[in-house]
Amino acid sequence: xxxxxxxxxxxxxxxxxxxxxxxxSPKRILECVALRASxxxxxxxxxxxxxVTIAMRLDAGEVVEDGVVAVPxxxxxxxxxxxxxxxxxxxxxxxxxxxxxxxxxxQFRIHGEDPQELHPxxxxxxxxxxxxxxxxxxxxxxxxxxxxxxxxxxxxLHGVQFRFTSKELEVVxxxxxxxxxxVHPVASGPATELKVIVGTKPLxxxxxxxxDPTAQVEVAVHDRRIYFRVGRCLLSSRLIDGAFPPYEQVxxxxxxxxxxxxxxxxxxxxxxxxxxxxREMRSVTLDFGPNLLVLSSRAPDVGEAKVSLEVPYTxxxxxxxxxxDYLLDALKVMDPQADVRFEVTSARSPGKLTAGDGYVYxxxxxxxxx
Amino acid sequence: MGRxxxxxxxVVNQIAAGEVVERPASVVxxxxxxxxxxxxxxxEVRLVEGGKARIEVRDDGCGMDADDLAAAFLPHATxxxxxxxxxxxxxxxxxxxxxxxxIGSVARATITSRPAxxxxxxxxxxxxxxVTCVRPAAAAPGTVIVVEGLFAGVPARxxxxxxxxxxxxxxxxxxxxxALAFPDVVFVLEHEGRTLVDTAAGEGRRARIGxxxxxxxxxxxxxxxxxxxxxxxxxxxxxxxxxxxxDARLQQVFVNGRFVRDRTSLHALRxxxxxxxxxxxxxxxxxxxxxxxxxxxxxxxxxxxxxVRWRDAxxxxxxxxxxxxxxxxxxxxGVPVAPWERPGVPRSTVxxxxxxxxxxxxxxxxxxxxxxxxxxxxxGDHLPDATAxxxxxxxxxxxxxxxxxxxxxxxxxxxxxxERLRPVGQVLGxxxxxxxxxxxxxxxxxxxxxxxxxxxxxxxxxxxxxxxQHLLVPAVVSLSRAEVARVEExxxxxxxxxxxxxxFGEGAVAVRACPAVLRRPDPEGxxxxxxxxxxxxxxxxxxxxxxxxxxxxxxxxxxAVMAGDAxxxxxxxxLLAQAEALNxxxxxxxxxxxxxxxxxxxxxxxxxx
Ligand SMILES: Nc1ncnc2c1ncn2[C@@H]1O[C@H](COP(=O)(O)OP(=O)(O)OP(=O)(O)O)[C@@H](O)[C@H]1O
Ligand SMILES: [Mg+2]
Numbered sequence: 004x005x006x007x008x009x010x011x012x013x014x015x016x017x018x019x020x021x022x023x024x025x026x027x028s029p030k031r032i033l034e035c036v037a038l039r040a041s042x043x044x045x046x047x048x049x050x051x052x053x054x055v056t057i058a059m060r061l062d063a064g065e066v067v068e069d070g071v072v073a074v075p076x077x078x079x080x081x082x083x084x085x086x087x088x089x090x091x092x093x094x095x096x097x098x099x100x101x102x103x104x105x106x107x108x109x110q111f112r113i114h115g116e117d118p119q120e121l122h123p124x125x126x127x128x129x130x131x132x133x134x135x136x137x138x139x140x141x142x143x144x145x146x147x148x149x150x151x152x153x154x155x156x157x158x159x160l161h162g163v164q165f166r167f168t169s170k171e172l173e174v175v176x177x178x179x180x181x182x183x184x185x186v187h188p189v190a191s192g193p194a195t196e197l198k199v200i201v202g203t204k205p206l207x208x209x210x211x212x213x214x215d216p217t218a219q220v221e222v223a224v225h226d227r228r229i230y231f232r233v234g235r236c237l238l239s240s241r242l243i244d245g246a247f248p249p250y251e252q253v254x255x256x257x258x259x260x261x262x263x264x265x266x267x268x269x270x271x272x273x274x275x276x277x278x279x280x281x282r283e284m285r286s287v288t289l290d291f292g293p294n295l296l297v298l299s300s301r302a303p304d305v306g307e308a309k310v311s312l313e314v315p316y317t318x319x320x321x322x323x324x325x326x327x328d329y330l331l332d333a334l335k336v337m338d339p340q341a342d343v344r345f346e347v348t349s350a351r352s353p354g355k356l357t358a359g360d361g362y363v364y365x366x367x368x369x370x371x372x373x
Numbered sequence: 374m375g376r377x378x379x380x381x382x383x384v385v386n387q388i389a390a391g392e393v394v395e396r397p398a399s400v401v402x403x404x405x406x407x408x409x410x411x412x413x414x415x416x417e418v419r420l421v422e423g424g425k426a427r428i429e430v431r432d433d434g435c436g437m438d439a440d441d442l443a444a445a446f447l448p449h450a451t452x453x454x455x456x457x458x459x460x461x462x463x464x465x466x467x468x469x470x471x472x473x474x475x476i477g478s479v480a481r482a483t484i485t486s487r488p489a490x491x492x493x494x495x496x497x498x499x500x501x502x503x504v505t506c507v508r509p510a511a512a513a514p515g516t517v518i519v520v521e522g523l524f525a526g527v528p529a530r531x532x533x534x535x536x537x538x539x540x541x542x543x544x545x546x547x548x549x550x551x552a553l554a555f556p557d558v559v560f561v562l563e564h565e566g567r568t569l570v571d572t573a574a575g576e577g578r579r580a581r582i583g584x585x586x587x588x589x590x591x592x593x594x595x596x597x598x599x600x601x602x603x604x605x606x607x608x609x610x611x612x613x614x615x616x617x618x619x620d621a622r623l624q625q626v627f628v629n630g631r632f633v634r635d636r637t638s639l640h641a642l643r644x645x646x647x648x649x650x651x652x653x654x655x656x657x658x659x660x661x662x663x664x665x666x667x668x669x670x671x672x673x674x675x676x677x678x679x680x681v682r683w684r685d686a687x688x689x690x691x692x693x694x695x696x697x698x699x700x701x702x703x704x705x706x707g708v709p710v711a712p713w714e715r716p717g718v719p720r721s722t723v724x725x726x727x728x729x730x731x732x733x734x735x736x737x738x739x740x741x742x743x744x745x746x747x748x749x750x751x752x753g754d755h756l757p758d759a760t761a762x763x764x765x766x767x768x769x770x771x772x773x774x775x776x777x778x779x780x781x782x783x784x785x786x787x788x789x790x791x792e793r794l795r796p797v798g799q800v801l802g803x804x805x806x807x808x809x810x811x812x813x814x815x816x817x818x819x820x821x822x823x824x825x826x827x828x829x830x831x832x833x834x835x836x837x838x839x840x841x842q843h844l845l846v847p848a849v850v851s852l853s854r855a856e857v858a859r860v861e862e863x864x865x866x867x868x869x870x871x872x873x874x875x876x877f878g879e880g881a882v883a884v885r886a887c888p889a890v891l892r893r894p895d896p897e898g899x900x901x902x903x904x905x906x907x908x909x910x911x912x913x914x915x916x917x918x919x920x921x922x923x924x925x926x927x928x929x930x931x932x933a934v935m936a937g938d939a940x941x942x943x944x945x946x947x948l949l950a951q952a953e954a955l956n957x958x959x960x961x962x963x964x965x966x967x968x969x970x971x972x973x974x975x976x977x978x979x980x981x982x
Contacts, residue, residue: 180842249846250846284889285840326842353843367843367845370843372870
């Protein structure tokens with residue numbers, strides 16, 4: 004294998020591949036990034052830790068001689084970083100499990116693994132279950148992924164559910180105390196509903212995929228794996244087994260007891276009201292009164308806080324407590340200038356935040372023992 | 374004919390026996406006392422039917438020859454006192470010469486004994502007051518006493534005996550007390566072939582406390598000793614502040630090896646714990662051993678010798694209080710922190726430079742995305758300051774009191790008062806590393822957080838207000854029918870503790886809400902754990918307050934950051950600040966220490982400086 008390539012695009016691809024490759028594995032090949040060069044097909048950068056697999060085709064560089072090498076991803080990253088991103092004339096020569104990286108003044112020879120052991124290259128499986136702008140998918144992931152469960156057990160909830168229907172893609176995450184749901188219409192979804200659960204690690208990588216926000220991303224499911232294809236990149240991941248609890252009935256019907264406010268204002272008020280709580284004893288009481296929301300908290304050893312926020316509210320008064328972090332988590336991923344609607348029904352039922360673009364966030368309240 | 378007659382001797386003895394022998398456990402106590410007085414190194418007790426049917430006590434002590442045996446059952450016959458002057462300084466457990474006579478008058482008692490060095494043994498029997506002749510008998514060196522049919526001939530007393538299990542319980546307690554009082558003697562108690570108490574020679578008091586009351590408890594106890602040579606010597610094994618019981622059963626006082634109810638010592642120990650046990654009826658755990666010249670204490674004040682009278686009570690009081698208090702104060706004080714600040718340097722940049730905490734778990738040091746920072750943050754230029762601080766504070770160091778304190782952990786050095794701690798980092802994802810004024814401080818993040826949580830939850834429970842996080846979707850937990858029934862029964866308790874649990878069909882319950890403090894709410898695991906705690910608590914007869922405390926304990930453990938959790942610097946600061954608010958953050962609720970101090974002196978010694 005011999006190729007000439009500028010450093011920048013190669014480093015970007017290898018950097019992403021190194022995030023996929025295992026950081027420590029008894030199977031050394033899983034720590035490697037593979038370079039596949041062919042005069043017909045160009046240069047491909049691949050990595051896999053078996054759970055997640057990534058493949059990227061470079062749109063720059065020239066293949067002089069076909070071939071494949073596999074070298075430890077972190078080694079290649081540090082070499083490429085050191086030789087300088089501005090370099091246009093990097094020469095890479097692969098030979099017998101080695102990779103030589105040459106510049107006029109430096110020669111590196113990186114010892115790698117037998118490319119025979121590499122995970123076979125993957126292809127996007129047939130028709131997409133959803134096609135949508137990449138920037139939209141990224142925001143759907145951002146606005147849900149934080150609500151996944153972290154605690155042991157209930158492993159299904161450690162992931163994010165993708166539900167494909169003929170008309171829309173729905174992305175949901177919940178840890179049993181709050182739930183985030185984002186929906187976007189799609190043109191040609193599957194005829195029968197399809198639900199799968201995806202881990203947060205591959206989703207974080209998906210968010211890093213495309214530089215071009217107008218690009219379209221195609222999503223497909225095949226053989227217990229989910230595939231994301233955007234531009235020259237293809238990322239796939241094993242699915243998480245299990246199913247979400249029936250969450251639809253948890254989302255409250257729309258209630259008149261609510262108000263609309265700028266996300267930023269509501270977030271500021273919550274932050275102020277929670278300043279004097281402790282991590283262990285964290286709750287803020289929301290007191291809905293005529294055109295006024297009073298947020299208050301009290302922690303015995305720390306102090307008390309009371310914050311008033313003028314809001315258009317004319318319904319009967321209502322009072323209930325929430326973990327402020329749960330509300331702030333959602334407000335943080337919303338556009339600060341967005342008008343959000345916050346609704347409640349009763350002291351024992353969940354509150355609901357909506358942003359008018361198909362995003363729904365539901366939080367269960369905190370009460371106090373008598 | 375006059376109505377007044379002198380009672381026949383055996384009736385006199387039976388009445389007297391009532392003073393000494395009340396139940397099988399009191400027979401065991403008298404016989405084991407005799408064995409200890411005889412210098413035994415091994416005492417074996419075997420019981421049948423809780424001792425109601427048969428009590429056998431076997432020792433390897435000095436034994437008795439035929440003459441002694443002939444006198445043993447006689448009232449007021451003793452080898453331990455010669456004249457009234459001896460009463461002033463009784464060094465043995467027995468002294469009245471009444472025990473065997475009393476026992477023999479209310480049961481069939483047989484003594485087989487062979488003095489050390491003699492070729493053969495002899496046997497004598499007392500059948501409810503009728504003493505046989507002494508006959509030769511085969512015997513191992515030492516003494517075997519068998520007591521059968523206790524109170525068989527005294528129905529009035531027999532009917533006061535309780536069930537075999539209850540009587541056995543008393544006997545076990547008696548044996549445990551002897552085992553603590555005499556750590557060099559091996560004590561064994563068997564009941565109908567089952568060994569209930571077994572001890573090893575030379576294992577020490579902490580080990581024995583562990584055998585009887587659990588290793589966790591034993592490990593947690595502090596050890597306190599008065600200076601050697603004090604007129605009233607005190608040795609104690611005591612709970613660190615924060616570890617307490619709902620009852621005072623584990624406050625045991627021994628005076629010269631004798632288990633007694635001594636008001637003076639009990640009062641002194643409560644004084645020592647003043648403001649250190651949580652309010653409410655919490656009781657510290659103290660095993661207290663007071664040793665002094667027998668002349669200083671009168672043991673002849675109570676028929677069962679269960680009380681003593683001090684010649685100088687206030688000296689004893691003071692010695693006990695001072696020794697215990699010193700140990701309690703020397704126990705690692707929490708982590709009182711005045712967060713480290715350097716004048717002129719904005720706090721946030723100092724922190725940024727000071728902390729080398731891993732931001733995400735599992736990042737290898739030096740990996741491309743690891744947070745950058747000096748390898749030894751703040752090392753070079755801060756050390757001189759620290760050295761200066763130390764020089765000042767060392768002058769005020771160890772308080773040379775009358776008591777020496779030893780605690781379980783290595784490197785035990787008392788760090789007094791509030792100290793300024795400079796966070797250095799976190800190691801093994803588990804321990805916070807801090808620079809104290811006089812050395813290095815390691816804090817177990819889980820144990821400290823657990824302590825903080827335990828106190829906070831308990832406080833909240835007392836105020837009756839614990840935050841409850843409702844669940845969007847109830848967690849359904851399948852349980853056995855018995856467990857479901859138990860949940861139903863305990864619904865009120867669960868609710869008070871922040872759990873909303875409802876029946877959910879056959880063999881399942883739905884958890885609708887759980888305490889908000891749980892960091893990783895795992896309703897299923899937690900619910901099972903709470904059930905288990907309630908169950909064992911019930912079985913061992915814990916009262917309501919103790920049960921609640923046991924559950925809170927589990928909740929705190931579950932809610933606390935785990936060993937292995939990477940902590941954000943802000944979280945560490947918050948945790949240390951919360952600990953500062955506690956008076957006694959030096960042990961987790963199980964009494965495990967939360968911190969280890971390696972003083973400058975320890976370090977210098979280690980590096981031969
Ligand atoms: N196990 C034993 N080994 C050797 N001698 C014993 C043993 N048990 C009893 N004796 C002898 O028998 C005597 C009488 O015992 P007894 O228990 O009746 O009286 P005591 O121990 O002297 O006083 P007290 O009534 O206070 O116990 C003792 O003084 C002791 O000499
Ligand atoms: Mg005696």
